[in-house]
Amino acid sequence: MSRQFSTNELEQIIRQYRPIIGFTIKKALGPQYPEWEDIVQDVLTQVISKLQKGEFREECSLGTFIYTITKRRIIDCIRQKAKASSEKIEEIASLGGPEEDFLKKERAEIISQTLFKLKPKFREILYLYYYKELSREEVAARLGLSVRQVSERLYYAQKILARSLRKFFPEKNSNFALLRRLKK
Amino acid sequence: MSKCRFEELIDGYLLNKLDTEEAERFEEHFFNCSRCFNQLQQREEVIKAIKEHGPALIREVKPAQSRLQRWADEVVMIFANRQWLVAPTIAAFLIVIFLIFSPFSKEEPPSFVLNGENVLRGQAINLISPIIDVNQPPLYFEWKKQGEDLEYKISLYDSRNELLWSSTTKETVIILPEDIRKKMKPGEKYSWQVKAISSNGILVAVSSRVQFMIKDEN
Numbered sequence: 509m510s511r512q513f514s515t516n517e518l519e520q521i522i523r524q525y526r527p528i529i530g531f532t533i534k535k536a537l538g539p540q541y542p543e544w545e546d547i548v549q550d551v552l553t554q555v556i557s558k559l560q561k562g563e564f565r566e567e568c569s570l571g572t573f574i575y576t577i578t579k580r581r582i583i584d585c586i587r588q589k590a591k592a593s594s595e596k597i598e599e600i601a602s603l604g605g606p607e608e609d610f611l612k613k614e615r616a617e618i619i620s621q622t623l624f625k626l627k628p629k630f631r632e633i634l635y636l637y638y639y640k641e642l643s644r645e646e647v648a649a650r651l652g653l654s655v656r657q658v659s660e661r662l663y664y665a666q667k668i669l670a671r672s673l674r675k676f677f678p679e680k681n682s683n684f685a686l687l688r689r690l691k692k
Numbered sequence: 693m694s695k696c697r698f699e700e701l702i703d704g705y706l707l708n709k710l711d712t713e714e715a716e717r718f719e720e721h722f723f724n725c726s727r728c729f730n731q732l733q734q735r736e737e738v739i740k741a742i743k744e745h746g747p748a749l750i751r752e753v754k755p756a757q758s759r760l761q762r763w764a765d766e767v768v769m770i771f772a773n774r775q776w777l778v779a780p781t782i783a784a785f786l787i788v789i790f791l792i793f794s795p796f797s798k799e800e801p802p803s804f805v806l807n808g809e810n811v812l813r814g815q816a817i818n819l820i821s822p823i824i825d826v827n828q829p830p831l832y833f834e835w836k837k838q839g840e841d842l843e844y845k846i847s848l849y850d851s852r853n854e855l856l857w858s859s860t861t862k863e864t865v866i867i868l869p870e871d872i873r874k875k876m877k878p879g880e881k882y883s884w885q886v887k888a889i890s891s892n893g894i895l896v897a898v899s900s901r902v903q904f905m906i907k908d909e910n
């Protein structure tokens with residue numbers, strides 16, 4: 509059974525999955541990879557084309573279907589990259605518009621302010637765990653705490669950060685309502 | 693909201709501590725779980741900030757206050773010393789608000805020069821796709837959101853600058869109808885442009901006219 513998608517649904521899928529595909533590709537290839545934005549376009553075009561041709565037969569979820577296409581494209585890229593490794597890769601500015609860059613900077617500013625407002629006992633753990641990249645066990649040993657205490661403090665710090673971001677940017681999650689609507 | 697069991701993997705994924713299989717399982721998961729993807733994006737921002745501050749994070753010194761905060765503190769100080777200022781200031785503030793939102797203040801439409809590719813004033817819309825040569829007629833067009841409550845008018849032109857297709861939408865992406873795609877040929881150049889129109893019919897932003905070619909398959 510292949511599922512048919514309306515034009516409207518396809519448009520929602522593009523908007524919904526562009527950030528997820530972009531995130532995954534950037535993570536796999538590194539943000540310095542010059543053509544990552546083009547690869548995102550490529551994957552989206554493949555996805556839409558396959559959906560229009562009825563190639564999605566609901567043997568898996570739509571998310572998994574799109575992930576499989578993304579992953580295959582990433583593997584191709586890595587293969588090509590290995591071949592062309594002698595060529596130097598120049599850093600290019602992201603295609604994100606000025607508005608997007610501005611929002612990112614604002615968010616980074618709020619995160620920094622919140623970080624420095626945290627009590628030293630939380631900052632210390634964040635530093636060891638994320639900056640020094642120690643494991644929870646190592647952090648616990650270093651500070652004479654239980655692993656559970658470390659986990660709790662990490663969780664608490666994340667909660668505070670999330671709360672202050674939500675306070676300043678309440679609209680961030682709104683477009684995910686679309687996916688929920690689509691899923692049913 | 694209950695916690696998703698995959699949330700445990702976010703840190704490991706971002707710090708590259710998961711093995712390949714685990715990482716792939718988590719990736720497949722966040723393609724299906726918007727909650728985890730949201731958290732993942734946010735955690736990435738937090739880790740980036742922590743990496744940037746480094747050891748400064750555990751020193752007591754606080755970074756310089758943001759400009760806005762300093763300004764707010766100063767305003768508070770002024771009023772703390774001169775309380776008689778409060779009433780007239782609030783009155784002045786209300787008048788300003790009234791003037792901004794009063795029905796008498798007319799919204800001036802920004803001016804654009806739309807002959808050819810020149811856009812002189814006003815906002816510009818950033819086009820996302822297609823902006824480079826493509827292997828097949830595009831399946832969709834996409835551009836950056838320009839603001840709330842706007843209608844976008846997209847126009848597609850052929851190499852002779854004749855309008856091939858035009859449509860309007862409130863979304864920032866639109867699927868190209870099949871019958872128009874069939875008319876588009878390899879080796880030909882096309883261009884497209886988007887205009888944003890506010891709910892009261894004023895043109896508020898335009899994109900530049902972007903050209904792309906459909907590559908010859910052979």
Ligand SMILES: [Zn+2]
Nearest residue numbers: 696698725728
């Ligand atoms: Zn999840």
